[in-house]
Amino acid sequence: MGDMNEQEGQLVEFLAEMQEDEALELAKRMLLEEGAAPLRVLELCRNAMDIVGKRFEEGEYFLPELVLAGEMLETIGAIAKPLIKHAPGEEPKKLGKVLIGTVHGDLHDIGKNIVAFMLDINGFEVRDIGIDVPVNSFIDEINTWQPDVVGLSGFLTLAFDSMKETIAAFEQQGMRGKFKVMIGGGQIDETVRAYTGADAFGVNAVEAVNLCKAWMGEAA
Amino acid sequence: MSDLVQTPEAKVAYDARWKRILDCVALKQADRMPVIMYATYWLAKYGGISYKELMYDYEKTKEIAERAVLEFEPDACISLVGASALGRVFEATGYKQLQWPGHGVGDNQPYQYLDREYMKAEEYAELIADPTGFYLNKYLPRIFGAFEGFENFPVFPGMFYFRAITGLRPLANKEFRKALQKVLDAADEVDVYMTHVGLWNKRIGALGFPLINGSASGAPYDVLADYFRGATGMMKDLFRHKEQLLEAIDMMRRNLVRMTIANAKATGNPIVFIPIHWAPDAFMSPKQFETFWWPSFRQMMLDLIDADLIPMPLWESDCTKRLEIIKDVPPGKCIYWFERTDIVKAYEVLGDRVALRGNLSPSMMTTGTPADVDAAVKRLVDEVWNKGGSLMLDTAFGIPDETPIDNVRAMFDSARKYAG
Structure with missing residues (x-):
């Protein structure tokens, strides 16, 4: 995650901090106005979820945060996925x-x-x-x-x-x-x-x- | 009816049993550790009938429940018929929040709750502003088929003079009349059900066995989460609708207190059973718990205590991390029943504050042996009762439906063996 620019870091932070309105607004702007790569935005979402999962394990976050994070990711996913133009090998490999x-x-x-x-x-x-x-x-x-x-x-x-x-x-x-x-x-x-x-x-x-x-x- | 009258011997037994319960509540050690019986579909297994019969056949269910009480001689039990024989009232009301044998699940499957959004987030304002109107026009038709047709029931506040007359017109509507008849028919069935339940409760009392509680209620947050917003809806409201949620919780608390006191006073039994669903450690953060969940429930318990009632929350799942917070109640006024929280740990934190109830584990009761049950009872006796704890022995949330009868025998026998 070290190679994230400021805006990308901001999106991860909004998501991880449960700032739903700000996160959705920024994600929409990146995807629909600024032409950010949809796979990159989804990757940022996963980065945010890593933080959420870690905070859950550490007893800082609980079920409500998992549910809200799920909701935010679903909304962003619904915008990002139709924008993905599949290139060979671009599909992230599944773990299992x-x-x-x-x-x-x-x-x-x-x-x-x-x-x-x-x-x-x-x-x-x-x-x-x-x-x-x-x-x-x-x-x-x-x-x-x-x-x-x-x-x-x-x-x-x-x-x-x-x-x-x-x-x-x-x-x-x-x-x-x-x-x-x-x-x-x-x-x-x-x-x-x-x-x-x-x-x-x-x-x-x-x-x-x-x-x-x-x-x-x-x-x- | 002579079988409803207590003999002098039965009165002695009844009084001794009830004193054990009240001693526990007052944090005095009773003459022996009370054992409580709570069962629903397990009675079908015990009596050799189907779950469906248990729900629909008042006479069979009363007979089996009485037989179970006489065999195990609990110090107190729930209204076993009241908790089981619900099929006909579910059907008469067209109850939509559960599936039960013959209605969505098989004849030998328990009823199961349907977690849904019965109220939308946008409807908080309406619920808060006019709870009665919201119930009549929206909530009741959503949860009871019989109330479909009440959507246009007049909203009376605001009506006056001629407006109060013309406002009656929706009551002439044919669909409304049909619904009203269904509701009246349902009320007749509820009357039949409650008469059977009342007779059974009286019969058990005549035999010398008190009911552990006469009424039941819910925590304000839980009632909104479970029965209005649904699990995931409510979790999102914690972020999206904080202020309205707190207002709705406060409104719900006031109404729950009013209803609960009225119901409890009507039964004459001061103990109020309150199953708790959303307090578990994993379900929200300590901060969320102390903001959204605990203050309203604590106030509710204090209001019930002020009315000379004894709140008996069943803290479902694991609430170990909540113990220090939920300790904040006056001593000797409540019974805390725990499901997965270790009672030994609960005793360490709450022993000087509340009586304890529980909590033989469902996995052990259903898959273990009588020897396993014996060892678990002995542990609770050694670690809690023998140390002066006010413990009422029970299972974690009632005898699990699949429990072998020998394991239930072991629970009662071992309690007598180790703790009088």
């Missing part, structure tokens, strides 16, 4: 593929959505297959999409058995060794991880990102 969904019987998705967003912004290709996902849908998606990590989400205690059943089905299909499985949700702890046979659990979205980065051999 993560399939994510809420297990069957459970309809909750707030936590899952935040995890999916944080993974996406941190360079993973994410496929979110929604809530109340039957075991077979996970298996079909895994067969066609070949993810590196499968994330199972659940808020209710019934999700313990749904997760266990889903992971057992991966075993039966002989696919369990081809990807890592992480679980998360309000009631998830080490007892549940051991019960379900998942590789790891996380208590928040940044932990999910760190798990995936570690599995992909990236420094967390």
